[in-house]
Amino acid sequence: MGTDSQRRKKGQFGNEPSLKGAFASVMLLGVFLLVAWVSVFILFLSRQ
């Protein structure tokens, strides 16, 4: 652990780096998974 990684880790909350972009990206991914699953589920129900 040196000053290099400490500088990189300095974020809004002091200890943790800012990963808002990563979070936004995975949430988009999550919404895609949700929409895809629900769409096929609706198709399944409509054929039941």
Place this chain on the structure above:
Amino acid sequence: MDLAKIKAFDSRDGALVLAHILFAFFALFLGGIAGLLQSVVRGGMYTLPGGIGYYQLLTAHGVLMALVFTTYFIIGFLYSGVSASMGGKLLPVVRRFGWTGYVFMTVGGLIVLIMILLNKASVLYTFYAPMKASPYFYTGLALVVIGSWISGWGIFKQYWYWKKTHHGKLSPLFGFMAVVTMLLWQVATIGVAVEVVVQLIPWSFGWTEKINVLLSRTLFWYFGHPLVYFWLLPAYICWYVIIPNIIGGKIYSDALARMSFLLLFLFSIPVGFHHQLMEPGISSFWKYVQVVLTFMVVIPSLMTAFSLFATFELNGRSKGTTGLFGWLKVLPWKDVRFFAPFMGMLVFIPAGAGGIINASNQMNVVVHNTLWVTGHFHLTVATSVALTFFGITYWLIPVVTNRVLTPRMNRLGIIQTILWCVGMFFMSGAMHLVGLLGAPRRTAYTTYGDTPEAVSWMPYQAVMAIGGMILFIGVLLMVYNVAALLRSQKGVTAYPLGESMEPEEATPRYLERWGLWIGLSVMLILFAYSIPVMQMLGPMVPESPGYVTW
């Protein structure tokens, strides 16, 4: 980077790696020819000449792409990283394991291919009983599997030696991940080995008369699901360990990367029933149990997605980018060693979404054995994994042959990647849609006597053929690129191993307590399979004779 300090890759290790990579691309080329022919036949654009059958081609395509191309590339890539990260040179005994495995696999593989070409094994790469192929087909398969075990033991040996000579130190991430990959393979192949050696070989030689069909399928799919993780884990190794180096960043969390691999190991095996959801003889209860376990294997991939985005974002922030997506700007889009694997990552989003849908218990009725499934695995293995492997090739061949990736080769690589994505968009896209309409997979050209449903599928199948043609051009270009890399400008290329952002102490040591993880795996497998398999056994269970229906 101080060029004087780049250590050249050991030349004897390099020969072993190159032998695997080149055979892999040879298989891709042959498999690609088969795929092209299949797509134009189903597209209604071409009739095969007498003497070659659609299902023969399909068997060859599956074996060459899903068994040969993948396994050879994976073993070559893993050996390269094990050499580079754990000692800089393989032990002579480890190299011998590598070559022995290669010889067994190649002899076995050639026997398999000859049987397919002789039309004695048109049973597809899943070889479901009671269709009965030539006993030499099954023997060849057994040799391939045994060869792959020997190759795996070489990797275990090198890891064990590194641990012994670096007492108390955390193993290099690549080496750790290579061990998990081959451990997964070792445990998974037990199922197919039992099926082939105990059931299929004696039966196909005529030493036993009948076979327990449900058991054979269960043993196959016990293997068949972790097989796809055997393909995926090496792609993940590239994304976790290599890509941070390529982009000039660092590995986000060594600990979480190892944890994700162990979770993939645990939850990719006791889940084979999600490939058997439409079968009789397995209770709804046990199907659902294995569906629950399957959903658990999604978690390490969700972890991986976060880790990769975090790597990109922190890389961007360290270079001064701001905002939610500023980090996109500093990624090396024009570098094929990044661009190809990145497209693999991107495509894994719809690929994974489809996978969750496929595994969703009764919802599988919508897609089972339709072209949707074919569309799905052309995204997963044929794009996410394949493009990542192609991306690796652009630095791996230079590394092991003391050459460099020239700007011209890099440009050709970018073009090949784009061609692949375009072709796959059309082909896999059409497959997903026509699959939802009910078009079956693994089926030659037909309209079922001009039935309206089947006629309505034809435009989609034509689009599939166009995609297939574009992909075939992509195959040809990739093969050209491989040949050109072998003759590329001489130089020294460093092995692009990423460095962790965090110190060694941040990784808990229980992640390397192999006994613990193997023990957990065994418990999960016994839990998921003991009771349903016992219900498939016994003297009252009717067995089937063999049939040659082609």
Place this chain on the structure above:
Amino acid sequence: MHIHRLEKIWLGFGLVMLFVFLAVLGVAAFAMGIQPPSPHHQMIDPTKVKETPPFDQPGIRQVADKEYEAVMTAYAFGYAPAAMEVPVGSTVHFTVTSSDVVHGFEIPGTNVNMMIEPGEVSQVSHKFTKPGEYLILCNEYCGIGHEMMATKLIVK
């Protein structure tokens, strides 16, 4: 092991989503009877299909008001009986086995989609609310004539 706060939120979201999917599927399967095909285990000697009732007389017969049982055999490369007819609004219980290799049984556009395996009896039920000619096809590769293996259910 340190896990970033936002990663914990993401994984929490992911776990909840997967749990909700599993709950929906579980309730549908075990409380509403919407489950994968062939929930009841029934074995049969695959070499004696033609002599074993009810497969010794494949065909479609009425079992109750607007309810039919279709007893069928799959073989390379067709189904017995060859053609079937039911009135619209009927629920058909398909009971199918194979006299040779593994086959599929799929009615495109419906949720009828299951595997037919020698040694086992497969079952699925479907209510046909719309008239028409329904294609029943084999979607599991079974040999050289696989792409020709199909039959029809006419709903009048």
